[in-house]
Amino acid sequence: MRIPKAPLVLTMMILAIVVQTTLLGQVRSWAPDLVVLMVILFALTRIRAEFVLLIGFSSGLILDLIGTSLIGLRAVVYTTVAYAAMRTIHYAEIGRVTMGLWAGVLTFMALALVIVLGTLFGQTNVVGPDVGSRMIVIPLLNAGLAALSAPLFVRIVDRDTGIFGYS
Amino acid sequence: MTSPERYGRALPTLITLIVVGVMLMTFDVRSEGAGVMGVLRRGTQTLMAPLQKAASYAVSPVVNLLDSVTDVATLREENAALKRLVQDLTAEINASRDAQVRLDELEAIYGMTPTGVDIGRTVANVIGRVGATTDEALIIDKGTNHGIAVGQPVVDAQNYVVGSVASVTSSSATVIPILSSRQGMTVLVGQAEGTLLPQTGSDLMRLEIFGAREAVLRGSTVLTSSGSLRFPSGWLVGEVTEDVQPTVDVVTVPVRPFSTPATLRMVVVLAWPPDPITASTPPTTTTTTIPEDSSSTTLPEDTISTTTGGGG
Numbered sequence: 491m492r493i494p495k496a497p498l499v500l501t502m503m504i505l506a507i508v509v510q511t512t513l514l515g516q517v518r519s520w521a522p523d524l525v526v527l528m529v530i531l532f533a534l535t536r537i538r539a540e541f542v543l544l545i546g547f548s549s550g551l552i553l554d555l556i557g558t559s560l561i562g563l564r565a566v567v568y569t570t571v572a573y574a575a576m577r578t579i580h581y582a583e584i585g586r587v588t589m590g591l592w593a594g595v596l597t598f599m600a601l602a603l604v605i606v607l608g609t610l611f612g613q614t615n616v617v618g619p620d621v622g623s624r625m626i627v628i629p630l631l632n633a634g635l636a637a638l639s640a641p642l643f644v645r646i647v648d649r650d651t652g653i654f655g656y657s
Numbered sequence: 658m659t660s661p662e663r664y665g666r667a668l669p670t671l672i673t674l675i676v677v678g679v680m681l682m683t684f685d686v687r688s689e690g691a692g693v694m695g696v697l698r699r700g701t702q703t704l705m706a707p708l709q710k711a712a713s714y715a716v717s718p719v720v721n722l723l724d725s726v727t728d729v730a731t732l733r734e735e736n737a738a739l740k741r742l743v744q745d746l747t748a749e750i751n752a753s754r755d756a757q758v759r760l761d762e763l764e765a766i767y768g769m770t771p772t773g774v775d776i777g778r779t780v781a782n783v784i785g786r787v788g789a790t791t792d793e794a795l796i797i798d799k800g801t802n803h804g805i806a807v808g809q810p811v812v813d814a815q816n817y818v819v820g821s822v823a824s825v826t827s828s829s830a831t832v833i834p835i836l837s838s839r840q841g842m843t844v845l846v847g848q849a850e851g852t853l854l855p856q857t858g859s860d861l862m863r864l865e866i867f868g869a870r871e872a873v874l875r876g877s878t879v880l881t882s883s884g885s886l887r888f889p890s891g892w893l894v895g896e897v898t899e900d901v902q903p904t905v906d907v908v909t910v911p912v913r914p915f916s917t918p919a920t921l922r923m924v925v926v927l928a929w930p931p932d933p934i935t936a937s938t939p940p941t942t943t944t945t946t947i948p949e950d951s952s953s954t955t956l957p958e959d960t961i962s963t964t965t966g967g968g969g
Binding site for chain 1: 664665666667670671674675677678679680681682684685686694697698701702705708709712713716719720783784785786787794796823824831833837839860922
């Protein structure tokens with residue numbers, strides 16, 4: 491049975507947000523940023539570019555709304571990351587390790603943008619405790635997760651392996 | 658996948674979304690979280706709260722298991738430390754019993770009746786966390802239906818100050834820990850009153866005391882002050898982490914908060930101020946009224962007003 495793509499994408503997005511704010515929120519020392527990872531992985535699928543940007547925007551906006559941060563902050567950041575992911579997708583085609591590094595760099599970019607934009611908009615609370623180590627750990631975790639799960643993720647969404655000749 | 662057709666309208670879409678996002682940020686800053694932005698936030702939180710509650714219920718055993726595995730090494734030491742603490746506290750309680758009996762007797766002699774206000778407590782489970790990387794906030798499973806209101810102070814099971822309620826829906830609320838809060842809080846170290854502020858990228862807070870005449874010593878307890886409009890007085894906040902000598906103007910003291918929001922599963926929301934009309938006066942102060950016929954009696958000041966707030 492083929493699952494329609496739009497409900498599948500929506501379910502995955504909501505699931506990522508719920509898991510991020512519950513399970514991963516409680517084991518935060520070594521928790522990846524699942525929502526950013528999801529946005530990056532959607533860039534690997536055959537979903538139209540505009541919709542990938544919309545996915546990034548809406549998932550960021552939902553995170554902004556359920557939290558206390560500035561509304562629109564993560565929406566802008568995740569949209570930018572989605573665009574950067576789509577424009578640099580050729581790095582993901584090289585191999586699993588390169589793709590992991592690519593996802594890690596994009597995650598780092600997302601974290602850095604949240605801090606920079608938040609600071610520019612006067613959000614003094616955007617730099618929390620241990621931000622230095624988190625800026626390293628979270629991209630590394632996302633890199634590992636992306637290398638492991640990207641082919642499966644793309645297969646679930648596109649129903650084929652897409653760009654992955656190495657899956 | 659990388660065909661040019663895929664990116665046909667990507668750039669205009671990106672620009673549009675960024676403009677919309679920046680406008681949202683601007684509106685949010687301008688409206689300070691009220692108005693349409695506040696309604697949007699509450700609506701989303703109301704929709705997401707049931708999902709988070711269900712997910713939290715499902716993943717709690719997994720989280721507890723992970724916690725148990727990571728904590729097992731420290732449990733023995735913690736147990737020994739707690740035993741010592743129990744002995745110390747038992748001694749303190751015994752000492753304070755004598756003082757309480759004496760106070761009761763004096764109140765009976767002068768016919769005084771306490772008219773203090775007990776702070777109502779609502780226990781809530783932490784069902785979610787957002788902004789674990791940066792601006793952290795806790796989501797709890799109690800809302801306006803349970804008497805929670807914006808601005809109410811939140812403490813943990815040990816009565817350590819956690820933060821305050823930032824937004825509330827009918828069935829959930831968002832708590833900003835003091836470490837992530839943009840607002841400072843008025844606190845007391847010994848006799849000195851100061852302002853406690855979060856520090857960028859640190860799990861320590863910064864206490865600024867104006868005109869401190871004495872050194873602030875490492876290990877000194879930081880309590881909420883009666884001068885605070887956001888917290889009742891006498892609640893434990895943290896401890897000073899290094900000795901600081903007084904200077905000419907402002908003394909800056911590093912403080913480690915007692916509460917660790919990252920590990921909290923449950924919090925207690927305090928119904929404070931109990932009445933917004935009386936919010937301007939410290940409501941945790943138990944005042945004792947003296948009957949008219951004994952008004953000529955001169956009483957020591959500390960028997961007329963007794964601070965009862967603080968549970969730590």
